[in-house]
Amino acid sequence: MLNKKVISIIALFGFFSFSVLVYFYFVQRDFTKNQREFVTNLDTLDNYNSDITSELLKNALYAYNSQDTIAHEYDLMQNQLRKLENSNILQHAAYASIKNSIDKSIKNRVNTFLGEIQDFLLLNAAVKNSVVFLSVHVENALTLKKEDRGIYIDAVKILDSFKDTKKTQDLDYIRHMHYLLHSDSKDKRTQKFIKIFNLHSTYLMKKFPDFISVTKKVLNNKIGKLLNEERENFNHIALHDFQFLDLFAFIVFVLLCIYFIFLIYLLIKYYKTHTKFIKAANSLQYSLTHDSLTGLYNRSMFEKDKKELDKPAILLANIDSFKEVNDVYGNDFGNSILKDMSKVMQTYFSSISGTKMYRMGGDEFAVLFENRSSQDVFEIAKKLEYLIANKSCEIDTIEVNVSVSVATNTVKPLLENADFALKLVKKDITQRVLEYNKSLAVKENWKNNIETINIIKSALKEDRVVPYFQAIVNLQTLKIEKYEALVRIVLPSKEVLSPFFFLEIAAKTQYYYEITKVMITKTIQMAKERNACRFSINFSMKDIINEEIISILFALFDANRDVASRIDIELLETEAVVVDDERINRFLEKVHSYGSKVLIDDFGTGYSNFSYFSSLDIDVVKIDASIVSEILTDEKKLHMLKSIHNFTIGMGMQNVAEFVESRELALSLKELGIEYAQGYYFSKPLPKPLDYDTVTL
Amino acid sequence: MLKYLFFLSFFYDLCIASEPISPIPQTVEYDKAKALLGKKLFFDTALSRDNTVCCNSCHVLREGGADENQVSVGVEGRKGNIQSPTVYNARYNFKQFWNGRARNLKEQASGPMNNPHEQDMNPQLIEKRLNASKIYRNLFKKIYHTTRISYNEVINAIVEFEKILITPNAKFDRYLRGEVKLSQQEEKGYALFKQYGCITCHNGINIGGNSFQKMGTFFPYKTKADYPDRAKVTGLKRYKNVFKVPTLRNIALTSPYFHDGSAKTLLQAVQRMSHFNLGVEIPKKDAKDIVAFLKTLTGVKPKILDK
Structure with a gap:
């Protein structure tokens, strides 16, 4: 994993190299700018020098010429010299020698040059004017007297020498020249001509050396050469700076290279970590949405998908008796079946569009449909059930017939309703596929599970769990000999709740035992009050295997030995608990030891069978309502009743007919010789036993 | 040197083609x-x-x-x-x-x-x-x-x-622009102005004002007082009596003339200048012609003065 230290070191290094880069940028920018400024100043001064020199030359050559340009360039050159002196780069110590020579030699040279220009202009004007004047003046010689006109030749010669000197800037033309005209003529005009000519030629002879000298100085001012030298000196020094910059650039480059290598290293590291992370995330994502065994989507995915569908329909399929298969063949085998089933179902649903299949947990599978009519889904479900029922599964050479219970539903809440329908399917072996509809709903009760538990809890806490007593009549004597204690909950509203509403739910909780305890205690209490009768308490197999209940029962029996002999135990048959006979027998023996009797409840239905009686010590058989209530209309039931009666007599047991609701039935039972009866005809269950002990028929 | 020759050949045509005097622009930018x-x-x-x-x-x-x-x-x-x-x-x-x-x-x-x-x-x-x-x-x-x-x-x-104190549209400027013709005398005056060499120093837009010259180039110019000359600025003796060449624009309106105000009239000024600086005694007729030319240099005063 990436170390924070490494990252911060790289970040610091990056920051450092970037700072160096920025610093380098400013250093080189300043240097380049200053360097360029200086070179430009130097070049500009050089250019002005060339310009002004050519202007001066022009001024020297032409008879007349505007000097505005010279004046302007003179100004420019003066300013430019100041600019050059103030060049930024000269502030640096390395360029002190350049600064020195600019301040001294160049500045002096330029200022001298500017002075020389003034001198040149003064002398140029003087020489030019006199030469021009003489050029005009010599023509006057032709107007002199004939004999004096020869002087014209001499005058022109002298003038030509001056012109040549001016053109060539070479004093040799006039150095040894006789520049004065002379004539012995007495003519005044001649003498005046000569005087004026000589005045100017003398003047020119006097001015020419200075003029030529200053012209040469101006035209060969050497400023260009000086500037060139300075440019070279400067370049030489600047080269050092450039070398330094090169080195600096190299260092920056190396720093950045190192930084980039670091970065690439980080990137690779990051990429690797990231890839691992993505893989982990993917597999996590996969495991979040998929079932690991079958590879189908899991329940959480189902919950997610369900919400996204507009008109969802659901199919729930549950493998029948999977628990038993698992128990018999082991978990691995069970898993193989689950995989096999999921494949079969997947194949089936892959041909049906708009379906998605989920494993909801255990042996339950769900399929979500989008935009399907409930009939469609139901048909699909029926086909599925048929498909699986007619297919055998072969795992490790063991052939197993697997069947499924299927429920479909389109009514919200989707899963709950489907679940409910599936439970109904499970209860009825004849029904393999069921579509949920509202009429199936006794469902309110299911929904009320929690509420019911709360009712039980508060009833226990507030002592509102009470026994109701139903009389059991001796049909032969018409005496009330016994009472069956039946559990009731009195609601705060005084409404009385029968066990139908709460016992099944209570049986799944610890409260069930609490209820049994209350029933034992309160029945014993009642038995004390009414010492003429026997009382029976309902015990389920569950109660029998509960040590606490058993010990409480027998503790109470011990404490009330006189009463205990009048308390009977009614065994309820339930499928849920299979208790071995040994254990039951030990319990029954103990019960018998107090003089109590044992009754079998609801005989003739459910799980009751005759084998009990061979192994268990039973005193009384209670014949189930489903037989008793129909003997008047159903021959078979009557026959069954008679058989049970005969059987109990033969086994030395007593019998009781339940659910006697009419006089007619009571009379028939009496006639048949049934010993006891209980039911609404005699009395419904009441909070207390009746005040009388005889009934009439 | 080649460079100079190149420049020379380049400017040669220009200088011959154009006058050494240029007109004042009609307008200038100002606030x-x-x-x-x-x-x-x-x-x-x-x-x-x-x-x-x-x-x-x-x-x-x-x-x-x-x-x-x-x-x-x-x-x-x-x-x-x-x-x-x-x-x-x-x-x-x-x-x-x-x-x-x-x-x-x-x-x-x-x-x-x-x-x-x-x-x-x-x-x-x-x-x-x-x-x-x-x-x-x-x-x-x-x-x-x-x-x-x-x-x-x-x-x-x-x-x-x-x-903005400029005086454009002098007769001579308009002549340079080809808008008017000079009189015969004025035209002759201008030619003489060039021939005698006045143009050597009095040239450019201001007909002067673009160089320093010595008062008394040819014959020494005697002065009565110690005038603030170029020598006072440079500290160089040879610039004694060196002054800025004055403009000749509106010269007819600015008497007296010279740094010492010694010339009362234009004629006097022309004659004395040609004597001291050109070493030439200009005939009076020529001097009058030159004066006629100088009078064409009077321009139009700026409008801002009317307000």
Whole structure:
């Protein structure tokens, strides 16, 4: 994993190299700018020098010429010299020698040059004017007297020498020249001509050396050469700076290279970590949405998908008796079946569009449909059930017939309703596929599970769990000999709740035992009050295997030995608990030891069978309502009743007919010789036993 | 050298083709508000210690922008030491003052104001005077957006005004532009002006004002007094009697002539100049022709003076 230290070191290094880069940028920018400024100043001064020199030359050559340009360039050159002196780069110590020579030699040279220009202009004007004047003046010689006109030749010669000197800037033309005209003529005009000519030629002879000298100085001012030298000196020094910059650039480059290598290293590291992370995330994502065994989507995915569908329909399929298969063949085998089933179902649903299949947990599978009519889904479900029922599964050479219970539903809440329908399917072996509809709903009760538990809890806490007593009549004597204690909950509203509403739910909780305890205690209490009768308490197999209940029962029996002999135990048959006979027998023996009797409840239905009686010590058989209530209309039931009666007599047991609701039935039972009866005809269950002990028929 | 030859051949045609004198442009760019403020200052005697003189006292704009006296009179009647040069077209002079000690109008404007013989002020006093005036305070606030008038702004305004003191459309300028013809005499005068060599120094846009020359190049020029010449600026003896060549524009309006005001008329000036500087005694007829030419150099005064 990436170390924070490494990252911060790289970040610091990056920051450092970037700072160096920025610093380098400013250093080189300043240097380049200053360097360029200086070179430009130097070049500009050089250019002005060339310009002004050519202007001066022009001024020297032409008879007349505007000097505005010279004046302007003179100004420019003066300013430019100041600019050059103030060049930024000269502030640096390395360029002190350049600064020195600019301040001294160049500045002096330029200022001298500017002075020389003034001198040149003064002398140029003087020489030019006199030469021009003489050029005009010599023509006057032709107007002199004939004999004096020869002087014209001499005058022109002298003038030509001056012109040549001016053109060539070479004093040799006039150095040894006789520049004065002379004539012995007495003519005044001649003498005046000569005087004026000589005045100017003398003047020119006097001015020419200075003029030529200053012209040469101006035209060969050497400023260009000086500037060139300075440019070279400067370049030489600047080269050092450039070398330094090169080195600096190299260092920056190396720093950045190192930084980039670091970065690439980080990137690779990051990429690797990231890839691992993505893989982990993917597999996590996969495991979040998929079932690991079958590879189908899991329940959480189902919950997610369900919400996204507009008109969802659901199919729930549950493998029948999977628990038993698992128990018999082991978990691995069970898993193989689950995989096999999921494949079969997947194949089936892959041909049906708009379906998605989920494993909801255990042996339950769900399929979500989008935009399907409930009939469609139901048909699909029926086909599925048929498909699986007619297919055998072969795992490790063991052939197993697997069947499924299927429920479909389109009514919200989707899963709950489907679940409910599936439970109904499970209860009825004849029904393999069921579509949920509202009429199936006794469902309110299911929904009320929690509420019911709360009712039980508060009833226990507030002592509102009470026994109701139903009389059991001796049909032969018409005496009330016994009472069956039946559990009731009195609601705060005084409404009385029968066990139908709460016992099944209570049986799944610890409260069930609490209820049994209350029933034992309160029945014993009642038995004390009414010492003429026997009382029976309902015990389920569950109660029998509960040590606490058993010990409480027998503790109470011990404490009330006189009463205990009048308390009977009614065994309820339930499928849920299979208790071995040994254990039951030990319990029954103990019960018998107090003089109590044992009754079998609801005989003739459910799980009751005759084998009990061979192994268990039973005193009384209670014949189930489903037989008793129909003997008047159903021959078979009557026959069954008679058989049970005969059987109990033969086994030395007593019998009781339940659910006697009419006089007619009571009379028939009496006639048949049934010993006891209980039911609404005699009395419904009441909070207390009746005040009388005889009934009439 | 080759470079010079190249330049020469290049300029040769130009110089022959064009006249050594160029006309003054018809218009120049300027800041009108500043120029008007400058005008007000130019005429305001508050800028002199005893409130007696202003710029216009010695540079009389309604005349030639100069002074008809040989030397000007400053505060308390103190006399100046040189003839007042014209302020018209001064912007085209390469330097200011007779000896060129100021490089531009800005440097020049400070001169007379601080000269004890002229306006005898100093920047502090000028600021104090102007800041005491509500009118000036408002004007400067409007133009320079400051609550306190500074000396620099005063100079700036005056310079802005002086920049538009140009006199375009002189007859000669119009002749150069081909708009009018010169009279025969004027035309001859111009030719002589060139032939005698006057053009050597009096050339360019201002017909002078672009170089220094010695008064008395050919024959020494005797002076009665010690004038502030070029030698005073450079400290070089050989520049004794060297002055800026004065402009010849509006020359007919700016007598007396020369730095010492010694020439009262143009004719006198032409003759004396040709004697001392050209070594030529010009015949009177030629001198008159030259004067006729010089009179074509009088231009049209700027409109701002009408307001």
